[in-house]
Amino acid sequence: SYVLTQPPSVSVAPGKTARITCGGNNIGSKSVHWYQQRPGQAPLLIIYDDNDRPSGIPERFSGSYSGNTATLTINRVEAGDEADYYCQVWDSTSDLVEFGGGTKLTVL
């Protein structure tokens, strides 16, 4: 199976920039999607196809990748951004959907 590695936690002060990474072998060859999950809620798609935002998702959220790492960037972090964030890809060689282990974003 294809493994996606995320840091367990990231902390950032309000108004600053948060970067959450997602590592995977040759991840640049895959489309990466990102989900936000607030406590007690279902996941919400916030970035799809590496760097596209669904309707209603603020421009503060963006995606990128370099080498074997995809990155979710959240600019001007707000208290309401405190949540778990998951990256996800589809491994076409095995027809398998893979999620990263998740990163808990704490707003200080």
Place this chain on the structure above:
Amino acid sequence: QLQLQESGPGLVKPSETLSLTCTVSGGSISSRSYYWGWIRQPPGKGLEWIGSMYYGGSTYYNPSLKSRVTISVDTSKNQLSLKLRSVTAADTGVYYCARDIRDGYNSNFDYWGQGTLVTVSS
């Protein structure tokens, strides 16, 4: 607005079969553009994809669960179903249904149900 709602027993005994239904409203489960999937989340842990199905019958399952899982679609009721056999405590968690945008090269989930907690215990 598309809405998905999971339903089913909240408590299942070990070795029995977990059965859940997802009712889709505000759109058709027979849409040619979408698959429909199940994802679960053990308490305090991350997301695990269970499988996805196209209304025409094509299904994809997580190999780790494939021997125990059946996903089906009832187009007359606009419902997606999940059956997970021979459950153990490790199958305890919140189960979500979601719309799967799948085009042969990619897959992501743009609409989710609120989730339903299933506990496996005697």
